[in-house]
Amino acid sequence: MTRTTPDSCPGVLRLHQAADGPLARVRVPGGRLEPAQLHTLAEAAHDLGDGSIELTSRGNVQLRRVRDAAELTTRLEAAGLLPSHTHERVRNIVASPLAGRLGGRAEVHVLVSALDTGLRAAPRLAELPGRVLFTLDDGRGDVSGLGGDIGVHAVEADAFTVLLAGRDTGIRVSANEAVDVMIAAAHGFLDLSSGQWRLHEIEDGAERVAEALGLTPGTDRLELGATHDIPIGWLTQDNGLVSLGAGVRLGSLPANTAEFIAAIERPVFLTPWRSLVIADLEEWPAEQVVRVLAPMGLIFDAESPWLLVSACAGQPGCAKSITDVRADVDAAVDSGRVRIPRQNTEAETISGGNATVDSRVETHEPAERALPHHVPVATINSVVAADQVVVSGRQHWSGCDRRCGRPRGAVTDVVATPHGYRVG
Ligand code: SF4
Structure with a gap:
């Protein structure tokens, strides 16, 4: 190309x-x-x-x-x-x-x-x-x-x-x-x-x-696949100190929250999963950090539905967007329509649909790193109103077909159309 x-x-x-x-x-x-x-x-x-x-x-x-x-x-x-x-x-x-x-x-x-x-x-x-x-x-x-x-x-x-x-x-x-x-x-x-x-x-x-x-390759090759191992919560370091992994809703960190994190005076690592890690804390300060930052919206719970969702900029940030995608994601999470997938579940019946869909995607991952099964609840390729979108597992919401910022790996696309969101 x-x-x-x-x-x-x-x-x-x-x-x-x-x-x-x-x-x-x-x-x-x-x-x-x-x-x-x-x-x-x-x-x-x-x-x-x-x-x-x-x-x-x-x-x-x-x-x-x-x-x-x-x-x-x-x-x-x-x-x-x-x-x-x-x-x-x-x-x-x-x-x-x-x-x-x-x-x-x-x-x-x-x-x-x-x-x-x-x-x-x-x-x-x-x-x-x-x-x-x-x-x-x-x-x-x-x-x-x-x-x-x-x-x-x-x-x-x-x-x-x-x-x-x-x-x-x-x-x-x-x-x-x-x-x-x-x-x-x-x-x-x-x-x-x-x-x-x-x-x-x-x-x-x-x-x-x-x-x-000009270097001679060996015969062994690693199989590499996309993973979604976001470091979240209390992580005891090898030296006994603590790292705190924190999810950030849709990757948008309010400036006042960032000020609090900076005041902890520890190194911070931004992750490619739009989260962060606050490193090198003693235990007692780490507990206080969680007490302060969790109410401010940082996510320390690995089971939070927010960790399953990503979204493009949408309106008003992108002129191509059909709708305010992030507001629709907020509403979906708040109303429980972003579902945690059940482990070992092959597929779920689609709500309001007429078929059963298993949207797992080939990831070429070694078995021990395989992602949990990831199954949409809405009809694949169906178009539904924003407040009717119900999706289980990792999902990426976009304001148009370009799907900017879509993570790699097994992800259900939720794409805005003039008539609602297409899921699939
Ligand atoms: S996916 Fe479309 S609407 Fe969203 S940021 Fe990209 S171009 Fe804009």
Whole structure:
């Protein structure tokens, strides 16, 4: 596939003109925010934006309705959130949020910093499309299935397999080599690109980049699938401290809630599931944090229906949207129409319909990581009024057929049409 236009991913220096006003996207490599950085974002959202921080599916953040782009740039630069003007949009780096703290085979956050530095040090890599995604998985398999372009996945504490276009190449490297190989792969992408935004869009792109790396692949290949293991609730770290995983309703974090989180003065990791992890807490402070933040709307209950739902911007943020999708999701969750799937249930009878539907999707996941069965209750491909939509399991609501922000893996689509929502 050859693109005829450059990618239009927004940044801080190049705002997207959304229907509700200018939108800025701030890259947060590895999702890691220091408390002062989160405080800066919260203040900016309050003073210059619409009062919320949007979390993205790449662990970045967005501010909507930005009123003063120059002032935003100044504040983000001072906070270390805009370390490069030339490379700001290419710093799309997702890493296992719990790496180095709980489970996993390797600490990848140090590699995130090195990769970010390496990208910014190479002038040519400023030409990478803003869509290119780097992934660093500590071996638990939480981010390698996100469909990145260039990545590494720990197979041992000091051994990583190289991923290209979301697939295992069989090339194994040490931790010391991992960043250099990813940087070389990024150059390889540019060598082959004739305007494509993603590596998989280039014919045999992954194979050709792997060959250009000049490394001999082994015969073993990992099967990688999308997972939905959102870290939620009380997570005891390997060192005895506590991480708190918190869900954020539709990924929209109110600025005042973000201020409270920043005041805890602990590192925060934004996850690609639009949630966050507050790390390195002692037990007693962790209990107090839950007591304060749960009433403010953060989700510490892994059984919350909010964790099953994602949505695009919808109205008023997107001019293409047929309706206010997020308001409809709010109503669906509040009225109990977002259903928790029953374990081991093959399918449920469709309410108001005339057929039984099992919408499970092939995920190519190893059996031990298989997602719970995921079954819609509404008729597949039926169109129903917003207040009649009842769906069980993971679901993504969209204001039009483009389905922006749809997560990978087994997800039921709920898509607005002029006559209601189409489910299926
Ligand atoms: S899915 Fe459609 S309505 Fe929703 S944000 Fe994308 S273009 Fe807009």
